[in-house]
Amino acid sequence: MxxxxxxxxxxxxxxxxxxxxxVRGGFPVRRTVGAxxxxxxxxxxxxxxxxxxxxxxxxxxxxxxxxxxxxxxxxxxxxxxxxxxxxxxxxxxxxxxxxxxxxxxxxxxxxxxxxxxxxxxxxxxxxxxxxxxxxxxxxxxxxxxxxxxxxxxxxxxxxxxxxxxxxxxxxxxxxxxxxxxxxxxxxxxxxxxxxxxxxxxxxxxxxxxxxxxxxxxxxxxxxxxxxxxxQRVAVMYLGRIVETADRDDLYENPRHPYTRALLSAVPEATASHIPAARTRIRLTGDVPSPLNPPSGCRFRTRCWKATERCATETPTLARVEGDGVGHLTACHYPEVRDEAPEPRQTLAANP
Missing domain, CATH: 3.40.50.300 (P-loop containing nucleotide triphosphate hydrolases)
Structure with a gap:
């Protein structure tokens, strides 16, 4: 218990x-050239x-x-x-x-x-x-x-x-x-x-x-x-936790854009005459290399909300107003329920 x-x-x-x-390289001495x-x-x-x-x-x-x-x-x-x-x-x-x-x-x-x-x-x-x-x-x-x-x-x-x-x-x-x-x-x-x-x-x-x-x-x-x-879920992206919350809270009210994109890809069993409840978010680009991750927020290169602040300031895990005590999000611009991504993000209806 x-x-x-x-x-x-x-x-x-x-x-x-x-x-x-x-990561070691060089000749003849094997020296550390990165990590x-x-x-x-x-x-x-x-x-x-x-x-x-x-x-x-x-x-x-x-x-x-x-x-x-x-x-x-x-x-x-x-x-x-x-x-x-x-x-x-x-x-x-x-x-x-x-x-x-x-x-x-x-x-x-x-x-x-x-x-x-x-x-x-x-x-x-x-x-x-x-x-x-x-x-x-x-x-x-x-x-x-x-x-x-x-x-x-x-x-x-x-x-x-x-x-x-x-x-x-x-x-x-x-x-x-x-x-x-x-x-x-x-x-x-x-x-x-x-x-x-x-x-x-x-x-x-x-x-x-x-x-x-x-x-x-x-x-x-x-x-x-x-x-x-x-019972609880922590979402990880490129070596860092970007959101953590109680299971139901996270699945029903994702705050981090990456979490929302992940959840949009989960298949939903719906009858053919019932339209899908959400649209699928297709992230553009590939996951950056952990050899040279982006500055600031590591998700910013694929995020539809990214600004200059995201490139210069690393977000910390913190509680967003209105969320439970254990719901923490590392994002400068957390998601709002039912908020649609910007048009430049490629979208497709859930199958």
Whole structure:
């Protein structure tokens, strides 16, 4: 149950998180000639038992953020606080007790499982590595976890290649649950699966989140799935959070132009005799390179509201008048409900 305290202490608190990957060149000396700004000054909070959706276009830094939170990558700058403990640059020894509480579900179920190991070995490996010997033994616990995620415990001795994609992802979920985590980072856990299987895996994660009280950072680019799973949503563009709000508030009243453009692309099931409720916004141009992002607001090169101020002044996440306390937007000219984009923006009716 999520605390109703107006300002509860978050389970995860990320402030100013930054990750720049150096680009090296030159001959004969390999010197640093630039940096890919994958994540640049990101702030987010996750409460105990809460599910936070992180959405955005491919290449915006979502997966890098997930790996920074789980400390699979070393941050360039910023701060990561977990349960009140600063783990930003914690040593391997200091991270040992935290590792078991922060787990990750990877995007590709085919690449994240060792093909040489049996399912039982894969699921029980975290317990073996951390020296945990549960009541009844590791094999009994592994079989219980397989049953929890909807697999047959009798498949304990099978290998990953004997399972379908959806079943392999369930194995990955069972492995993540092996150490009773408090936080799971799910990095696009269903994007590699067939549409018919996606709902099964998402419903499984939702059930586990509700029954076990696990907090989730759910990374995805499918806005329909995020709305179904997450209680809060953060929208990311080119390494920065541009808007964050409660699920219903964000989907019904998007304030950032980029958020509005994303939501306009979500397919709507309407009868043929009922006109579409909104027009689709087709953004012009490509996403700028993270090697040389635009000054000021990073979305300004594709935004129909951009002015000189957007090029010189970086907008900060702030509450727009009339929005809820948790609805924050990084835009100098936030959207107004039912406001139409300017004519120079290419528009098309929703199919």
């Amino acid at each position: 999520i605390s109703t305290d107006p300002d509860p202490v978050p389970l995860l608190d990320v402030t100013g998180l930054t990750k720049h990957f150096p 890919v700004q994958a994540v640049d000054g990101l702030d987010l909070r996750v409460a105990e038992g809460e599910s936070l959706g992180l959405v955005g276009e491919s290449g915006c830094g979502k997966s890098t953020t997930g790996r920074l939170i789980t400390r699979l990558l070393e941050p360039t700058a910023g701060r990561i606080t977990y349960a009140g403990q600063d783990i930003t640059h914690a040593s391997r020894k200091d991270l040992a007790p935290v590792r078991s509480e922060i787990q990750m579900i990877f995007q590709d179920p085919y690449a994240s499982l060792n093909p040489r190991h049996t399912v039982g070995k894969i699921v029980s490996a975290p317990m073996e590595i951390n020296g945990i010997d549960p009541k009844g033994g590791r094999e009994t616990r592994a079989r219980e976890l397989l049953e929890i995620v909807g697999l047959n415990p009798e498949h304990y001795n099978r290998f990953p290649h004997e399972f379908s994609g959806g079943q392999r992802q369930r194995i990955g979920v069972a492995r993540a649950l092996a150490l009773n985590p408090r936080l799971i980072v799910a990095d696009e856990p269903v994007s590699a699966l067939d549409v018919s299987i996606q709902a099964q895996v998402v419903n499984l994660l939702q059930t586990l989140q509700r029954d076990l009280g696990i907090a989730f950072v759910f990374i995805a680019h499918d806005l329909a799935i995020v709305r179904h799973f997450s």
